[in-house]
Amino acid sequence: MRLIVCVKAVPDPGIPVGAGPGDPSWDPASWLWDLNPPDGAALTVAACLRGTEGTVTAVSVGPHAARALRRALAWGADRAVLLVDKGGLDLDIVTAARILSAAIGRLGFDAVLCGQAAVDSQGESLPAVLAGFLECPLISPVVEAWREADGLVARTRLPRGRRALLQPRLPAVLAVEGAPPQVDATLPVYLQALTAPLEAWDISTLEVGAVAPQVTHLGLGAPRPRPKKIFTPDSRLSAAERLRQLMTGGRVEKKTDLFTGTAAQAAEHLLGALRREGSIA
Amino acid sequence: MSVTVFAFRSTQEHGEQMTSSVWVILGPGEMPPAPGGLPLLAEARRLVEPAGGVTVVLTGPAAAVEELAAQGATRILVLDAADGGVDPIAAAEVLTERLRDERPETCLLSASRWGSEVAGRLAARLGAALLPGCVGLTRDGAGRLEGVRPVYGSRLVARVAATGGSLPIVTLRPGSESAGGVSGRQPATLERIPCPARPDWIRVLGEEQVPPEALDLGEADVVVAGGLGVGSRQGFALVEELAGLLGGAMGATRMAVDAGWAPFSRQIGLTGRIISPRVYVACGISGSPHHMDGVRQAELVVAINTDRHAPIFTYADVGILGDVREVLPALIATLRRLRPEARDAAALLGGGTGRPGPLDARS
Numbered sequence: 001m002r003l004i005v006c007v008k009a010v011p012d013p014g015i016p017v018g019a020g021p022g023d024p025s026w027d028p029a030s031w032l033w034d035l036n037p038p039d040g041a042a043l044t045v046a047a048c049l050r051g052t053e054g055t056v057t058a059v060s061v062g063p064h065a066a067r068a069l070r071r072a073l074a075w076g077a078d079r080a081v082l083l084v085d086k087g088g089l090d091l092d093i094v095t096a097a098r099i100l101s102a103a104i105g106r107l108g109f110d111a112v113l114c115g116q117a118a119v120d121s122q123g124e125s126l127p128a129v130l131a132g133f134l135e136c137p138l139i140s141p142v143v144e145a146w147r148e149a150d151g152l153v154a155r156t157r158l159p160r161g162r163r164a165l166l167q168p169r170l171p172a173v174l175a176v177e178g179a180p181p182q183v184d185a186t187l188p189v190y191l192q193a194l195t196a197p198l199e200a201w202d203i204s205t206l207e208v209g210a211v212a213p214q215v216t217h218l219g220l221g222a223p224r225p226r227p228k229k230i231f232t233p234d235s236r237l238s239a240a241e242r243l244r245q246l247m248t249g250g251r252v253e254k255k256t257d258l259f260t261g262t263a264a265q266a267a268e269h270l271l272g273a274l275r276r277e278g279s280i281a
Numbered sequence: 282m283s284v285t286v287f288a289f290r291s292t293q294e295h296g297e298q299m300t301s302s303v304w305v306i307l308g309p310g311e312m313p314p315a316p317g318g319l320p321l322l323a324e325a326r327r328l329v330e331p332a333g334g335v336t337v338v339l340t341g342p343a344a345a346v347e348e349l350a351a352q353g354a355t356r357i358l359v360l361d362a363a364d365g366g367v368d369p370i371a372a373a374e375v376l377t378e379r380l381r382d383e384r385p386e387t388c389l390l391s392a393s394r395w396g397s398e399v400a401g402r403l404a405a406r407l408g409a410a411l412l413p414g415c416v417g418l419t420r421d422g423a424g425r426l427e428g429v430r431p432v433y434g435s436r437l438v439a440r441v442a443a444t445g446g447s448l449p450i451v452t453l454r455p456g457s458e459s460a461g462g463v464s465g466r467q468p469a470t471l472e473r474i475p476c477p478a479r480p481d482w483i484r485v486l487g488e489e490q491v492p493p494e495a496l497d498l499g500e501a502d503v504v505v506a507g508g509l510g511v512g513s514r515q516g517f518a519l520v521e522e523l524a525g526l527l528g529g530a531m532g533a534t535r536m537a538v539d540a541g542w543a544p545f546s547r548q549i550g551l552t553g554r555i556i557s558p559r560v561y562v563a564c565g566i567s568g569s570p571h572h573m574d575g576v577r578q579a580e581l582v583v584a585i586n587t588d589r590h591a592p593i594f595t596y597a598d599v600g601i602l603g604d605v606r607e608v609l610p611a612l613i614a615t616l617r618r619l620r621p622e623a624r625d626a627a628a629l630l631g632g633g634t635g636r637p638g639p640l641d642a643r644s
Contacts, residue, residue: 017433017436019437020437092411094409094410094411097405098405119434121439122414123414125400125411125414128398128399130401131398131401131402132401132402132403139483140394140398141394157500160502161529162490163490163491164487164489165485165486165489166483166484166485166486167486168482168484169483169484214443215443216442216444217439218427218439218442219439220439220440222437223436254596256584256594256595256597258600258601259599263603264611266611266612267615268615269599270585270601273581273598273599277560277580277581
């Protein structure tokens, strides 16, 4: 099975960003860049799908892409392809997906895996745009996948603790959620990945036509502060009651009617409450 | 293609206005009165004010047409699928040509799973400008649409705008759209568009429920938790069984975890997980502030305790004065009569181990 994993380098989530550009704590030059954590989860799933005869190829485009690719190599990718943009374009999601899909088409694939979201831009759209360009099914969010005789099966997350088992027609795109592998690579493997060759492809050699960003980034700024709810005591209450409310952080006690009865009656009472709430039919 | 005129204006007359219109594409479960649809429509109306058309694309029964018209929709397109459900692939295929022909000013979707996939596929097919996950939309001095979206863990926001003449496709996060309803002033037309399904692309093999001991506390709608009042590790089996019957997760207080009755991953409170389930069932829990701070956001709190003066009853919406070792078996027996298959199904799943269980279609 030919597996492609699209990876992205993101800044360390702990970096100080302050109020954005212009703030003294805003210093992108000092940021640490590493693999997007959900992309690490995608690499883990790819390793499960690969089997003995499959291949996992990591592909990346954008700033600091080489760092993400070297991490991917350390975590089990067989090959790394760096898409080099000599024009230094400001890549939006659609443009990045167009470049990646052209590279994926040249590589050939049975499944494309990527992280469900990028933790820096909080974007969850790349897998869908990729599936659109590649004209293949998308399964999202994948928590686990395995091979079958007639393809692969993915387990996806549904609301209320349910999971769905889906079998896509191949080729397909899988958007994987979760965290990277808990067992890290060993130091020798890392050292090997640091010196391993990266295949560099100039995006001008890909059949993507004229690449022009569709979205302009106008700037970064601090978000509007969320309104904070401040407790005020109920003026209709006595001074003692108001003081008590203040001392308990504004928590208003509920006037619960205690049910007393046999265990069977209590069970029926509880069932009635759960029915009214909608937890059971 | 069947065309039904719903109200008073001709499609021709309406079509002339579509060049300055905004499209709103509502996915399954976003049709009024469900939340999600109307705020998107309000945002669209705000963008096209004072004049301009709002086209709403529905992916289900057209029952909400009148309500949508009252909320300001000027045209309603209903994607008609043979089996009732419209998958995102089919929706994107059907809508691509219509969007290419009519070239609306903007296309709005909810940033749900369905909406994000349709938006992504449409952007790829149309070469459109995708502004995903926005929390606000504004216009600059030249009338250009700008989106605001959170980045860097929501510590900053980025302002983005579509370049040139490309169609902006915007997905809006829930709760970020314009609040308040808009009174409709115009009649609406209704058009049905056949939407063939693509069942061969993704085959559904089955669904399964994650067992309560494996279901993440933050993911569960219902959490059944036990404290020292449960009495023993065996007593926790009842807590776990009730959670399974309710399709929820099992939780525990710090004292119960310290006693070795539940793993630390199940601990709720300031020293464990802080959760906001829809229903929280506290079994044999006294209700110390350190624990209750972890479930302060629960919508419905049910408490079972033998001590009528236990603080838990000041937090509870439903209180049962009784021993959990008597009440839980009775409740479980009643639920088993109602749902005999529930626990058996959960027991057959392999969700906790990460491996497929015998319910999986592949076995």
